[in-house]
Amino acid sequence: MSATAAPSQLESRVTQPGRSAGFxxxxxxxxxxxxxxxxxxxxxxxxxxxxxxxxxxxxWLSVSHWTGPRAPARDAAILADxxxxxxxxxxxxxxxxxxxxxxxxxxxxxxxxxxxASLLAVPRRYPMLAAKIVVFGVILLVxxxxxxxxxxxxxxxxxxxxxxxxxxxxxxxxxxxGAGFYLTVLGIFSLAVGSIIRHTAGGISITxxxxxxxxxxxxxxxxSWGAHINAYLPQQAGxxxxxxxxxxxxxxxxxxxxxxxxxxxxxxxxxGTYLLLRRDA
Amino acid sequence: xxxVRDLTKRFGPKVAVDHLSFTVxxxxxxxxxxxxxxxxxxxxxxxLGLDHASGGSATIDGKRYAELSNPLRTVGALLEANxxxxxxxxxxxxxxxxxxxxxxxxxxxxxxxxxxxxxxAGKRAGSYSLGMSQRLGVAAALLGDPEILLLDxxxxxxxxxxxxxxxxxxxxxxxxxxxxxxxxxLMNEMAVTADHLIVIGRGRLLxxxxxxxxxxxxxxxxxxxxxxxxDRLTALIEAEGGKALPAGNGAGNGAGNGxxxxxxxxxxxxxxxxxxxxxxxxxxxxxxxxxxxxxxDAFLELTSDSLEFGHLTTAGPARESTDGSxx
Numbered sequence: 303m304s305a306t307a308a309p310s311q312l313e314s315r316v317t318q319p320g321r322s323a324g325f326x327x328x329x330x331x332x333x334x335x336x337x338x339x340x341x342x343x344x345x346x347x348x349x350x351x352x353x354x355x356x357x358x359x360x361x362w363l364s365v366s367h368w369t370g371p372r373a374p375a376r377d378a379a380i381l382a383d384x385x386x387x388x389x390x391x392x393x394x395x396x397x398x399x400x401x402x403x404x405x406x407x408x409x410x411x412x413x414x415x416x417x418x419a420s421l422l423a424v425p426r427r428y429p430m431l432a433a434k435i436v437v438f439g440v441i442l443l444v445x446x447x448x449x450x451x452x453x454x455x456x457x458x459x460x461x462x463x464x465x466x467x468x469x470x471x472x473x474x475x476x477x478x479x480g481a482g483f484y485l486t487v488l489g490i491f492s493l494a495v496g497s498i499i500r501h502t503a504g505g506i507s508i509t510x511x512x513x514x515x516x517x518x519x520x521x522x523x524x525x526s527w528g529a530h531i532n533a534y535l536p537q538q539a540g541x542x543x544x545x546x547x548x549x550x551x552x553x554x555x556x557x558x559x560x561x562x563x564x565x566x567x568x569x570x571x572x573x574g575t576y577l578l579l580r581r582d583a
Numbered sequence: 584x585x586x587v588r589d590l591t592k593r594f595g596p597k598v599a600v601d602h603l604s605f606t607v608x609x610x611x612x613x614x615x616x617x618x619x620x621x622x623x624x625x626x627x628x629x630x631l632g633l634d635h636a637s638g639g640s641a642t643i644d645g646k647r648y649a650e651l652s653n654p655l656r657t658v659g660a661l662l663e664a665n666x667x668x669x670x671x672x673x674x675x676x677x678x679x680x681x682x683x684x685x686x687x688x689x690x691x692x693x694x695x696x697x698x699x700x701x702x703x704a705g706k707r708a709g710s711y712s713l714g715m716s717q718r719l720g721v722a723a724a725l726l727g728d729p730e731i732l733l734l735d736x737x738x739x740x741x742x743x744x745x746x747x748x749x750x751x752x753x754x755x756x757x758x759x760x761x762x763x764x765x766x767x768x769l770m771n772e773m774a775v776t777a778d779h780l781i782v783i784g785r786g787r788l789l790x791x792x793x794x795x796x797x798x799x800x801x802x803x804x805x806x807x808x809x810x811x812x813x814d815r816l817t818a819l820i821e822a823e824g825g826k827a828l829p830a831g832n833g834a835g836n837g838a839g840n841g842x843x844x845x846x847x848x849x850x851x852x853x854x855x856x857x858x859x860x861x862x863x864x865x866x867x868x869x870x871x872x873x874x875x876x877x878x879x880d881a882f883l884e885l886t887s888d889s890l891e892f893g894h895l896t897t898a899g900p901a902r903e904s905t906d907g908s909x910x
Contacts, residue, residue, distance in 0.1 A: 323653055323685030331682035338675035339668060410668065418633060419666040419676070419723060422658075423683040425632045425649040582634040 328424060328433035335416075336407070336437055345403045346441070350449055353396030357453040360391040361460035368464055377464075384467040385477050385546045388457030389450075393481060393544065396449065400442070400485055401513060404492025405505035407438060412500045421583050428575050431497065435490055435571070442489045447482035450544075454478045473546040473556075480543030480556065484563070488513070491536060491567040497574030513537045529553070536566040584609055584762060585630060585731060589639035592625055592786075599625045601786035602639065607764045609730070612757045614777030614794070615766035618886050622786035623766040624663055627733050631660055643731060653684045659724035663735040663766075665716060666723075669709025673700050673719050676708060677726060684727050694722040713740030721749070731762040738772060750776050770882050774798070784886045797881050806854045809870035810861070811844040816868075819860045825851030844869050850884070 336342050364380060364387070367373065380387045408431075411417040424430040454474075458467050469475050492509045499505040512535075520532040532538055533553040540563030542556045554562065585607035592600040600622045607613045617623045628634040630641040632648035643651065643658055651657050667676050677691040695701045698718040703711070708719065717740055724732060734753070738746045753776060757763045767773050773780065773794070780797045782790040790797055807830065810816050817827040830846040849857055854873045861868050 323683060327682055327685050331679040334675060334679040334682060335671075338672065338679070339670045341670060414668040415664050415666040416668045416671075416676075417666075418662055418664070419680060420683075421633060422631060422660055423655055423680050425651065425654055580635075582628070 325429060325433065328429055329436055331423075332430075332433040332437040335434075336441065339410075342403065342407070345399055345406070346445060349396055349399040349403070350445065350452075352399060353392040353449045354452045354456055355392075356395055357388055357392035357457045358460060361388065361457045365460055365464055380461070381465050383545075383547050384458070384461055384465045385454070385474055388454055388461070388467075389477070389481055389544050392449075392453045392457075393485070397485060397488055397513065398510060400446075400489045401492045401509040402506055404438070404489040405496035405499075405509055406502060407434065407493055408496040409500060409502040409505050413502060417583050427578050431575060431578055435493065438493060439486060439490055442486040443482065446485035446489075447479070449485070450478050450481035453481070471546075476556065477544045477546045480560065483560065484540050484543050487540060487560075487563055487567055488537075491563070491570065494567060494570035494574045498570065498577055533559075534562055536563050539563050539566075585641070585643055585733075585764060586645075587626070587630065587639070587641045590626065590629055590636055590641055591638035592622070592629055592634060593637045599786050600629065600636075603783065603786060603788055604639075605781050605788060605791050607762055607781075608779070609762040610757060610760050611778035612753050612763045612765060612776055613779045613781060614773040615764055615781050615783075616768070616770070616773060616882055617766075617783040617789075619768065621783050621886070623783065624735055625786075626783070627660070627662070627735050627764075627766065630733065631658070631662075653727065655680065655684045655727035655729065656686075657727070657729055658731045658733065659727060659729035660733045661717075661720040661724040661735060661737050663739070665720075667708040667716065667719060670707055672705050673708055673711070673722070674704040676719065677722060680723055680726055686727060690726060694726055697725065698722040714742055714745050717741055717745070721752070729761075732756060732764070734763070734765040736767055737765060738767065738769065746772070782882065782885050789885045797885075805874045806849045806852070806857055807870065807872040807874050808847045808849055808857060808868060809844050810847065810866060810868050812866050813845050813847055815864065816847065816857075816861060816866050819864055819866070820849055820852050820857065823852050823856065823860065825849055846870070848874070 364376070368377060411420060420430050421427055454469070461467070467474065469478065492505075495509045495512075496502075496505040499508060514537075516535055517532060517538050520528055520535055520538075522528070523531060529551065530553065539554060539559035542552070542554060542559030543563075545556065548555070587603055587605050587607075590600055590603045591598070603622070603626060615623050615626075625634060626641075629636050630643070630648065640647070648654060648658065667673075674691060674695065677694055678688060681688060681691050692701070692704075695704045698721055700715060700718055700722065703715065708716065711719065717737065721734075721737065724734065732753075734749075737749050737753075741749060750772070753763050753765060757778070765773075765777065777794050780790060780792060780794050781788070782797065808816065808827070813827070813829070820827045827847045827849045830848045852860075854871055858868065858871055860866075
């Protein structure tokens with residue numbers, strides 16, 4: 303190692319002092335952070351493979367076992383709502399990778415200690431979180447829309463021999479676009495939870511609890527107010543946007559539900575930002 | 584210049600930093616000394632805005648850290664705890680830091696050359712040795728070519744060559760008029776590196792003086808005594824209000840002289856008086872040597888006083904109960 307390099311190399315002063323680096327620089331830095339950790343890239347790849355792969359698998363299984371012993375009810379369901387079937391399997395599981403990734407993106411900063419380097423560089427703190435959300439949001443939006451349209455085309459192509467569904471059918475384009483929007487907001491929702499909890503295991507548990515367990519628990523509540531609570535839960539409300547058909551007794555429209563999901567996310571981000579500013583790093 | 588005024592930090596009932604005031608001047612290496620849990624790291628984190636102060640202020644050239652634009656170009660910090668993602672390479676770690684400050688990527692390679700990590704710059708930081716991690720931390724601290732450097736235990740885990748490298752680096756930077764604050768528990772390292780010392784114990788200022796002054800302050804106050812009858816001599820010395828402790832490792836009692844009488848380190852009683860006491864009680868002495876205090880002695884003296892003081896005040900035990908939460 304170059305123990306003698308110090309004096310000569312220190313001579314080279316950094317030019318252009320004083321001018322504050324702008325938000326664009328922070329976005330660039332967050333992009334470097336995301337792309338330079340292999341697990342992040344693997345998780346994103348896993349998201350694509352799981353979502354499209356499961357859509358293909360379940361569509362193929364349904365078509366190849368059409369008219370099986372227990373098929374009539376299932377086949378009827380697919381015929382009634384082919385888009386719901388296509389997104390049901392793939393997104394149902396694929397969304398969990400997004401939850402994990404969103405939480406990890408911020409909690410690993412705490413577990414590895416990078417948060418100290420990050421906050422020394424951006425002592426006002428919230429611009430760092432904002433830049434992270436912008437970078438993650440853009441990456442997710444592009445990838446999630448690709449996955450949503452990919453799932454739809456793969457699923458509808460495989461189901462084609464039994465049921466024909468096209469983007470031009472009523473509500474289908476909205477549902478497909480909506481699937482991408484839903485997954486994007488879900489990622490930011492998870493990041494917000496991570497920024498509040500700061501611990502990976504806790505953050506992931508809570509996020510997945512909200513997505514998978516809370517709707518089941520709310521479903522056990524007595525009917526009238528249970529239904530109201532259920533309708534306004536983040537995942538329940540948010541998922542309406544990728545469904546073509548309104549179910550009977552549905553309290554919110556697709557976009558209203560998505561709006562509720564966005565409000566949840568903004569509230570959690572507000573709490574996360576407040577805590578980021580208040581807490582010792 | 585770093586100015587700390589009345590700085591206080593409480594973690595629940597524990598006071599980690601207690602109305603601390605000092606100034607770190609440019610152009611010299613300032614050593615920041617204190618026993619574990621004294622509040623050194625917490626003070627540095629408060630200066631850097633990572634922790635929020637419960638009271639008082641810490642400013643850098645008159646501004647709070649959070650008010651600095653492009654802070655890494657003003658202040659470079661190496662914190663004791665690791666701040667690198669184990670899955671990220673050294674180059675990418677430095678690159679994202681450089682980008683936040685609007686620094687060119689060429690600066691990253693310059694720093695990698697400086698600390699000698701160029702060859703492993705693309706490898707995961709998790710695969711680095713402690714010494715390499717420490718070099719990466721130094722590279723991050725120097726990235727913005729800052730006027731002010733805060734280094735928390737920088738020689739931790741470094742081999743002798745690395746220790747020498749850090750020492751020369753700090754002296755070189757100070758000679759160029761930079762402000763260098765370096766914490767350490769290695770007193771001998773500070774004795775040869777630091778021009779000025781700030782010593783704290785239990786979050787309070789114990790000394791803020793030049794290194795020579797701190798050493799001189801403790802000078803001549805300890806006496807090395809070798810006697811076959813240490814128990815009686817200890818009792819005599821304690822009756823005089825002094826203290827006699829068996830000499831610890833590294834205090835010069837040497838290995839391989841097992842047949843010789845045990846050595847005591849006496850403080851609070853001058854050598855001549857020890858001789859008189861021994862003679863009057865007929866205690867045999869094999870050796871009686873006044874010791875010139877090293878920085879280590881001076882430091883132990885300062886901090887043991889602070890511990891005593893802490894126990895005398897009623898808050899003492901309660902504060903100790905949550906020790907270790909200061910990170």
